[in-house]
Amino acid sequence: MKGRRLSRRDVLQGSVALAAGTVFASPARAQAPEPVAVTPALVEAAKKEGKLIYYSSMDLPVGEKLGKAFEAAFPGITIQIERSGSERLFQRIDQEFASNIRAADIVNSSDASHFISWKKNGWLMPLVPEDVAKHFPESYRDPDGMFATSRVWLSSIAYNTNLVKPEDAPKSFADLLDPKWAGKMVKGHPAYSGTIMTATFQMVRELGWEYMEKLARQRVMQVQSSTDPPKKLSLGERAVMADGNEYGIVLLKEAGQPVEPVYPTEGTPTISGPTGIFKTAPHPNAAKLFQAWLHTRETQQFFVDFTAQYSVHAQVQSKPGRRKISDIKLMKEDAEGVEKMAEEIKTRYARLFRV
Amino acid sequence: MTITTTDTPKRRIDVTRPVLWLFAAFMIVLIVLPLSWLVVFAFTDKARRPTLQNFVTLFTDPAFLDPLLTTAIIATTSAVICCLVAAPIGWLVSRTDMPGRQTIRALLTASFVTPPFLGAVAWELLAAPNSGMLNQLYRYLTGAEDPLFDIYSLTGLIFVISCYTFPFVFVLVANALDNMPGELEDASAILGGKAWTTARRVTIPLALPALVAGALIAFLQAMTLFGSPAILALPAGFHTMTTKIWSLFQYPPKLELAAAAAVPLLLLTMLLLQGQKFLLGRRGFSVVGGKYGAPRPIEMGGWRWAALAFCLLVLLNPVFLPYFALLNAAFSPNATTLVTPSTATLHNIVFVFTELSSTQLALKNTVILGASTATVGTILALVVAYVTTRRVIASHRLLGFLATAPVAVPGIVLGVGLFLSYTRPPFVLYGTLWILLLAFLTINLPSAYQQLQAAFATIHPELEDASRILGATRLQALRQITAPLLRTGVIATWCFIFIGVMRELSAAIVLFTSQTKVLSVLIYDLNESGDLAAISVLGIAMLVITFAVVLAVNRIPMFGGGAGARLRNS
Numbered sequence: 001m002k003g004r005r006l007s008r009r010d011v012l013q014g015s016v017a018l019a020a021g022t023v024f025a026s027p028a029r030a031q032a033p034e035p036v037a038v039t040p041a042l043v044e045a046a047k048k049e050g051k052l053i054y055y056s057s058m059d060l061p062v063g064e065k066l067g068k069a070f071e072a073a074f075p076g077i078t079i080q081i082e083r084s085g086s087e088r089l090f091q092r093i094d095q096e097f098a099s100n101i102r103a104a105d106i107v108n109s110s111d112a113s114h115f116i117s118w119k120k121n122g123w124l125m126p127l128v129p130e131d132v133a134k135h136f137p138e139s140y141r142d143p144d145g146m147f148a149t150s151r152v153w154l155s156s157i158a159y160n161t162n163l164v165k166p167e168d169a170p171k172s173f174a175d176l177l178d179p180k181w182a183g184k185m186v187k188g189h190p191a192y193s194g195t196i197m198t199a200t201f202q203m204v205r206e207l208g209w210e211y212m213e214k215l216a217r218q219r220v221m222q223v224q225s226s227t228d229p230p231k232k233l234s235l236g237e238r239a240v241m242a243d244g245n246e247y248g249i250v251l252l253k254e255a256g257q258p259v260e261p262v263y264p265t266e267g268t269p270t271i272s273g274p275t276g277i278f279k280t281a282p283h284p285n286a287a288k289l290f291q292a293w294l295h296t297r298e299t300q301q302f303f304v305d306f307t308a309q310y311s312v313h314a315q316v317q318s319k320p321g322r323r324k325i326s327d328i329k330l331m332k333e334d335a336e337g338v339e340k341m342a343e344e345i346k347t348r349y350a351r352l353f354r355v
Numbered sequence: 356m357t358i359t360t361t362d363t364p365k366r367r368i369d370v371t372r373p374v375l376w377l378f379a380a381f382m383i384v385l386i387v388l389p390l391s392w393l394v395v396f397a398f399t400d401k402a403r404r405p406t407l408q409n410f411v412t413l414f415t416d417p418a419f420l421d422p423l424l425t426t427a428i429i430a431t432t433s434a435v436i437c438c439l440v441a442a443p444i445g446w447l448v449s450r451t452d453m454p455g456r457q458t459i460r461a462l463l464t465a466s467f468v469t470p471p472f473l474g475a476v477a478w479e480l481l482a483a484p485n486s487g488m489l490n491q492l493y494r495y496l497t498g499a500e501d502p503l504f505d506i507y508s509l510t511g512l513i514f515v516i517s518c519y520t521f522p523f524v525f526v527l528v529a530n531a532l533d534n535m536p537g538e539l540e541d542a543s544a545i546l547g548g549k550a551w552t553t554a555r556r557v558t559i560p561l562a563l564p565a566l567v568a569g570a571l572i573a574f575l576q577a578m579t580l581f582g583s584p585a586i587l588a589l590p591a592g593f594h595t596m597t598t599k600i601w602s603l604f605q606y607p608p609k610l611e612l613a614a615a616a617a618v619p620l621l622l623l624t625m626l627l628l629q630g631q632k633f634l635l636g637r638r639g640f641s642v643v644g645g646k647y648g649a650p651r652p653i654e655m656g657g658w659r660w661a662a663l664a665f666c667l668l669v670l671l672n673p674v675f676l677p678y679f680a681l682l683n684a685a686f687s688p689n690a691t692t693l694v695t696p697s698t699a700t701l702h703n704i705v706f707v708f709t710e711l712s713s714t715q716l717a718l719k720n721t722v723i724l725g726a727s728t729a730t731v732g733t734i735l736a737l738v739v740a741y742v743t744t745r746r747v748i749a750s751h752r753l754l755g756f757l758a759t760a761p762v763a764v765p766g767i768v769l770g771v772g773l774f775l776s777y778t779r780p781p782f783v784l785y786g787t788l789w790i791l792l793l794a795f796l797t798i799n800l801p802s803a804y805q806q807l808q809a810a811f812a813t814i815h816p817e818l819e820d821a822s823r824i825l826g827a828t829r830l831q832a833l834r835q836i837t838a839p840l841l842r843t844g845v846i847a848t849w850c851f852i853f854i855g856v857m858r859e860l861s862a863a864i865v866l867f868t869s870q871t872k873v874l875s876v877l878i879y880d881l882n883e884s885g886d887l888a889a890i891s892v893l894g895i896a897m898l899v900i901t902f903a904v905v906l907a908v909n910r911i912p913m914f915g916g917g918a919g920a921r922l923r924n925s
Contacts, residue, residue, distance in 0.1 A: 053870075060884055060886055060889070061706065061710075064706075064711060064712060065710070068710060078712075080712045080713065081712045082713070083713075083880065090606055091604065091608065092868070092869075094608075099778045099786060100783070101868060103870050192883065219592075220592075221507065221590050221591075222589060223589075224589070224884075225885065227884045228885030231885035231886075234689070235690065237483050237485045257689075346605065350418070351418065353592060354418075354592050355592050
C-alpha cells in the first residue's frame with residue numbers, strides 16, 4: 001500500500017470538526033473528562049509538589065531544553081528527565097510497576113503502542129488539556145483522555161555531504177541495498193528505540209522482511225538510540241544513515257554540520273509521540289500542569305521551532321524555511337499493528353542483525 | 356613462643372562473640388541469598404516448576420553459543436596480551452635502574468582508576484574507523500583510504516579490554532618481584548650463573564605463580580566486563596556473554612533464561628579460581644624464612660632509556676591518549692575535532708552541570724554509595740580478616756570462604772541474583788540505594804578482605820596477647836594496639852572500595868531505577884544516545900572526584916594523616 005499524506009488542511013478540518021464537537025458536545029462522547037487549562041489553582045497545587053519526574057525518549061539536548069522552559073514558566077518546580085530509548089523505558093516502567101515502584105509522573109513515548117498496553121493495564125490518569133480538546137485532531141488523542149500526541153516526527157534517510165555527493169546520494173530505501181553502501185551505513189535498534197521500532201514496523205509492512213534481510217547483509221553499524229545516527233553522521237563516522245531522527249538531521253544541518261536529509265521515495269516512516277500521566281504519579285498536579293502546558297499553542301509552537309519536529313495542534317505554524325510535513329510522502333502509522341508485532345520485530349531483527 | 360588467641364579468658368563475658376556471629380549471619384544472607392535465587396530461576400520455569408528447559412533452550416541456540424565462544428576468545432587473548440605487556444614492565448619497574456620507575460608505577464596504578472567503560476568511550480573517540488582522531492591523523496599523513504584501526508571489531512574490543520586489565524597483572528607481578536628475596540639471585544650469581552641463567556633458573560620461576568595468577572585475573576576480568584563490549588561489540592554486530600545476559604532483560608524480560616545464562620559464567624569462574632588456588636598454593640615453597648635483603652637492581656646501561664620509552668609507549672594506550680581524547684571532547688564543539696583556542700567551548704560543561712537534569716542526582720548517589728560502601732565494606736572486611744587471622748570463632752574458615760566467594764560471581768550475574776532476591780518479599784529493596792549498596796559491597800568484599808587479611812598477617816598476635824595479659828579486653832587491645840598498626844592498610848582498602856564503586860557498571864545496569872541512577876549508568880545511557888561530549892565532561896568530573904576523595908581520606912588525621920595510602924589491587 002502507498003503512504004498517506006497528512007496535509008495541513010486535513011489537520012485543520014479535523015480540528016475544526018473537533019472544536020465544534022467539543023462546544024456542542026453530545027452526551028455520548030462526554031466520557032472524556034472536562035478539559036483542563038493552566039489555572040492559577042493548578043499552578044499553586046503543582047508548586048506545592050515542587051517536582052516532576054518525566055520519562056522521555058526525546059534527544060537529550062532537546063528534552064532538557066523543554067524541561068528548562070517549563071521550569072522557567074513555573075519557577076519553583078524542578079523537572080527531572082529520565083531519558084532512555086522508549087523500548088527500554090517501557091521495560092523499566094513495567095519492571096518498576098511490578099516491584100511497586102511508582103517513580104514516574106508522566107511519560108512521553110516514541111512508540112505509540114505503549115499507550116495501548118498502559119491504558120489496558122489501567123495505569124493512566126485521564127486528563128484532557130484544553131488545547132487538546134479544541135485544537136487536536138481526533139486521531140491524535142485518546143477518546144477517554146488518557147493521552148494525546150505531543151509531537152510527530154520522521155525517521156528518514158540522510159547522508160554526510162562531505163562524504164557523499166548529492167547526485168550519488170540514495171533516493172530510496174531500495175537504494176540502500178546497493179553494494180556501494182556496504183559498511184558505510186549506521187542505524188538504530190528497534191529493541192531500544194521506539195522510533196526505530198515504529199519505523200521498522202512501517203518499513204516491514206511496506207517493503208517486507210526481505211528488505212531487512214538484505215539490509216542486514218550491508219554490514220550496518222548498529223547503534224541503539226534513533227538520536228545517535230544523526231550524530232554519527234555529522235562526525236563523519238558513517239556516510240549514510242539508514243534510519244534515525246529526521247529532526248536531528250535538520251537541527252544539525254541548521255547548525256552548519258555537513259548532513260542532508262533524504263525523504264525516501266517509498267515514503268518516510270512517521271512516528272507519533274503521545275504523552276500521558278500515570279495514575280500513581282507521585283506529583284499528580286505538577287504532571288497535570290505539565291500536560292496542560294505542553295499542549296498549549298505557545299509551547300507547541302516553541303517546541304516545533306526549536307526541535308524541528310511537527311505538531312498536530314491546528315494553530316501551530318511550521319518555521320519559515322523548513323520543509324512542511326505536508327510536502328513529504330509519509331508512511332501510515334498503526335499503533336495497534338506495532339503492539340501486535342513488537343515481539344516478532346525484536347526477535348527477527350535480532351536474528352538478522354545478530355545483536 | 357606464641358600464645359594462641361583460642362585461649363580466651365573465660366571469666367569475663369565477651370560481647371564480641373555474638374557480634375561476630377551476627378556478622379557471619381549477615382555475610383551468609385549477603386552472598387547465599389542472591390545465588391540461591393539465581394539457581395532457583397535457572398532450574399525452574401515461570402511457574403517455578405523444576406525444569407532443565409532453560410539450559411536446553413540456551414545450548415541449542417546459536418544466538419547464545421556464538422557469544423559464549425566470542426567471550427572465550429576475548430578472555431584468552433586478553434589474558435595473554437596482559438601478561439606479555441605487564442610482565443616486562445613489572446620487571447623493569449621492580450628490578451632495574453630504569454629512570455622514572457616510581458612515575459611509571461604511579462601512572463599504572465592511576466590507570467586502574469579509569470573505569471573500563473570510560474576507556475572504551477575514549478577509544479571510540481580515538482579509533483572509530485572514520486571519525487576517530489588517530490584514523491583522521493593517519494589518513495591525513497598517508498592519504499590512505501582505509502582506517503588504521505577499527506575499534507568496533509573483535510580485535511578492537513580485545514585491545515581496549517587489555518588496556519584496562521593489564522594493570523591488575525602488573526601490580527601482582529611487580530609486588531611478587533618486590534618481595535622476592537635478593538639472596539637467591541645473589542647465590543645464583545656467586546655460583547657462577549650469568550644474568551640470563553639467573554633470570555631463567557631463579558627469577559622467572561619465582562615470579563611465575565604471580566604471573567599465572569595475574570593471567571587468571573585478567574581472564575576473569577575480560578570475561579565478566581559489561582561496559583566495554585556493550586559500547587564496542589554491539590555496533591560491530593556481535594554479542595558477548597554479558598551483553599547477551601543483559602539483552603534477556605528486554606521486554607518481555609526472560610529472567611529464567613538470564614539466570615540460566617549466568618550459570619556457565621559462574622561455573623567457569625569457580626573453576627578458574629580453583630586453578631588459581633592450586634597454583635598460588637604451590638608458591639609456598641619460595642618462602643624460605645628469615646629476613647631477606649632487598650633485591651639488587653639490575654643495571655641496564657644504555658638500555659635504560661629504551662626501557663623507559665617502551666613503558667611510556669605502553670602507557671599511551673590506557674592513560675595518555677584516552678585522557679587527551681576526553682579532554683579534547685569536553686571542550687570541543689564536535690567530539691572528534693581537534694580543539695583550537697578559537698574553537699574551544701564551555702558549552703558541554705555548561706550543558707552537563709546546568710541543563711542535564713540527572714547529573715546532580717547521579718553525582719549525589721554515586722558519592723553516597725561510594726562512601727558508604729567503602730565504610731561498611733572496610734569494617735566488614737576488617738572484622739572478617741581479624742576473625743580468620745586470629746581464629747576467634749570456630750567457623751572462621753567458613754567466614755573467610757564467604758568473604759572470598761563473591762570473587763566467583765561476575766557483576767552482571769550478581770546483578771541478576773540481587774534483582775531476583777530483592778524485588779520480592781521479605782526484602783523489597785529494588786528502587787532504593789540499599790540494593791546497590793549490597794551489590795557494591797558484595798563485589799568489593801573479596802579484594803578488601805584479602806588486603807586486610809594480608810595487613811593483619813603482618814601484625815603478630817603476640818602484641819595483642821601482651822596487651823590482654825596486662826588486663827585489656829579484646830576491644831581495648833584492638834583499639835590500642837592493632838588499629839594504629841593497621842591504619843595504612845585500612846585507608847588503602849577504603850580507597851580501593853571507593854574506586855571500585857565508581858568503576859562498577861555491570862551490576863548497577865541491572866539494578867538502577869530513575870531515582871537511584873549512578874554516574875556509570877548515566878555515562879552508559881549517554882553513550883547509547885551518542886552524546887559523547889557530555890560523557891567526556893562527566894568522565895573527567897568522575898576522575899576528579901575520585902582523586903579528590905582519595906587524597907582527602909589520606910589527609911584525615913584519625914587515620915594517621917600523611918601516611919600515603921598505597922593503592923593495591925590484588
